[in-house]
Amino acid sequence: MKLIFELNKSNLNLAKEEIIYLEKDKSFKFFDNYLLIESEKDYSKRLGFSHRIFEFLFKSNKSKLNEKIEKYDWDSLIKKTFCVRIKNDKYITEKNLSSLIWKNLKKPNVNLKNPDTIIFFIFNKEEVYCCRFITDIDKSYLSRKAHMRPKLHPSSLDPRLARVCINLTGLKNGKILDPFCGSGGILIEAGFMGFNITGYDLFKKQIEYCKVNLMHYGINKFNIKQRDSSTIEKKFDAIVTDLPYGKNSKGKNLDELYLNFLNSAHQSTKRMVVIFPSWSEYKKIIKITKWKIKNEFEIYIHKSLTRYIVVLN
Numbered sequence: 072m073k074l075i076f077e078l079n080k081s082n083l084n085l086a087k088e089e090i091i092y093l094e095k096d097k098s099f100k101f102f103d104n105y106l107l108i109e110s111e112k113d114y115s116k117r118l119g120f121s122h123r124i125f126e127f128l129f130k131s132n133k134s135k136l137n138e139k140i141e142k143y144d145w146d147s148l149i150k151k152t153f154c155v156r157i158k159n160d161k162y163i164t165e166k167n168l169s170s171l172i173w174k175n176l177k178k179p180n181v182n183l184k185n186p187d188t189i190i191f192f193i194f195n196k197e198e199v200y201c202c203r204f205i206t207d208i209d210k211s212y213l214s215r216k217a218h219m220r221p222k223l224h225p226s227s228l229d230p231r232l233a234r235v236c237i238n239l240t241g242l243k244n245g246k247i248l249d250p251f252c253g254s255g256g257i258l259i260e261a262g263f264m265g266f267n268i269t270g271y272d273l274f275k276k277q278i279e280y281c282k283v284n285l286m287h288y289g290i291n292k293f294n295i296k297q298r299d300s301s302t303i304e305k306k307f308d309a310i311v312t313d314l315p316y317g318k319n320s321k322g323k324n325l326d327e328l329y330l331n332f333l334n335s336a337h338q339s340t341k342r343m344v345v346i347f348p349s350w351s352e353y354k355k356i357i358k359i360t361k362w363k364i365k366n367e368f369e370i371y372i373h374k375s376l377t378r379y380i381v382v383l384n
């Protein structure tokens with residue numbers, strides 16, 4: 072089935088790539104804040120940077136839209152009530168397009184408040200994409216923002232970003248390790264997304280915080296250990312992590328920590344998504360390891376903090 076994803080405009084590149092990574096080598100069309108791609112999967116509980124999912128019905132030139140609507144088999148799509156919504160056009164009215172569909176239905180029935188089928192017409196310059204609304208993206212992750220968890224880590228990752236990083240691994244399921252797990256920002260989302268989760272942190276207090284947070288959200292299956300990130304044991308399908316970047320500990324020590332972690336991780340997994348602080352010379356560090364940079368994204372956190380999400384393989 073061809074789907075259209077309505078993307079979050081705050082970071083369109085990340086929004087589009089998290090879906091493309093999940094769908095691997097599929098061809099796609101990206102326009103405005105929409106992505107058209109073939110998919111059979113239900114991503115409504117997975118994505119971090121999308122708003123809604125539609126089923127693509129047909130594409131038309133703006134000048135031929137009426138003709139296309141008249142030819143479409145609406146009876147096979149609309150079984151009960153319907154309504155029309157327009158995106159990105161000020162001149163064509165919902166009423167006009169709705170009346171064209173109405174004329175082509177055997178038993179037409181419009182319901183503006185609670186329709187069974189919502190038809191969207193998304194305008195993009197001279198093109199129009201007609202689609203059926205399927206679902207909103209589940210945003211219950213918003214209730215798991217760092218300050219809402221029982222145990223807070225000062226640099227804990229936003230759940231939306233945690234999800235994007237997990238999706239950039241391209242994995243649908245499997246074993247994920249966060250070797251700098253802190254209070255569990257990444258692991259909580261990975262747990263909700265159905266992954267088998269393991270976390271390490273050097274400090275006992277963080278390990279305790281992480282467990283308390285996971286259990287608070289009903290995630291009871293995990294493997295959390297007090298351990299140094301340079302001593303990764305076992306194999307994982309992916310490593311997803313947000314590196315420590317303590318403002319006062321810039322420089323050699325952290326570079327060394329990153330290097331030791333990257334080398335140790337190479338024995339344990341083939342894919343990683345790692346968040347580096349903007350001041351780190353991560354390209355130089357990665358160059359002396361066996362890892363290759365597949366993609367990187369700049370993310371603005373706040374006035375004095377920018378970070379880089381780096382996809383490695």
Ligand SMILES: C[S@@+](CC[C@H](N)C(=O)[O-])C[C@H]1O[C@@H](n2cnc3c(N)ncnc32)[C@H](O)[C@@H]1O
Nearest residue numbers: 224227228251253254255256272273299300315
């Ligand atoms: C940026 S924080 C991770 C935050 C975490 N993603 C969260 O949402 O709470 C980095 C964590 O790395 C831990 N850490 C620092 N050095 C480490 C090491 N050598 N091995 C493992 N963990 C380490 C710190 O204790 C800290 O909790």
